Amino acid sequence: MPQLTADARHVVRFTLNGAPARCEVEPRTLLTDALRHHLGATGTHVGCEHGVCGACTVLIDAAPARACLTLAVQAEGCDIRTVEGLAPSPGTLGALQAAFRRHHALQCGFCTAGILMSMTALLAEQPAPDARTVTEVLAGHLCRCTGYAPIVAAVLDAAADMREAPHA
Incomplete structure (x- = not known):
């Protein structure tokens, strides 16, 4: 991972629901905020912001993770799946x-x-x-x-x- 400074913005690249994704964030940006505010994946909800409620759970490299406890920069190179990625096709439920x-x-x-x-x-x-x-x-x-x-x-x-x- 590149050296991070507190005031700099960093480009983070990962796969989101099977498609390449890229966002520019501050090092302190949580994955929930990057998904919701930078990439429009608003199905990931922000509940307690302490990792207790589970509303923000996403899959990172196929493992469940609390996006409110994960920094966006930690997602670099990962495969992230959100609830938006569960349906096999638009208008169809999994x-x-x-x-x-x-x-x-x-x-x-x-x-x-x-x-x-x-x-x-x-x-x-x-x-x-x-x-x-x-x-x-x-x-x-x-x-x-x-x-x-x-x-x-x-x-x-x-x-x-x-x-x-x-x-x-």
């Missing part, structure tokens, strides 16, 4: 998103993007998780609307759908 819809696993939607990203990583690693595993991963997210049961049901349903149609 299997996990569709299951959330079917199971009413979202209400206000504020926490949903982060949960979807963590569950995407979980299903990539464990295509057939049990409810306990889903609940353990979900413990890193705060949701004040759904009571979590519909989220767990949606993830398990999506996992089954994805096993039956692996490219969904």
Whole structure:
């Protein structure tokens, strides 16, 4: 990584949802701010800004990460995926998103993007998780609307759908 100075702006290049991305930021700029304000990826929500609520979760090189705790300059050369990158095509929901819809696993939607990203990583690693595993991963997210049961049901349903149609 290049030497950073506090007052200089730095060009950061990475892949965002499969496309090359570039932004010029101060060294202290958080990844949430770079994604939202510099690149327009507003699906990444800013909640607690302390890494507790999970609303800002994105995938960095396929691993879930709190974008509010990550500096934008740390994303240099990385592959970043946000909720905007989950749909297979415009106007089409991915299997996990569709299951959330079917199971009413979202209400206000504020926490949903982060949960979807963590569950995407979980299903990539464990295509057939049990409810306990889903609940353990979900413990890193705060949701004040759904009571979590519909989220767990949606993830398990999506996992089954994805096993039956692996490219969904």
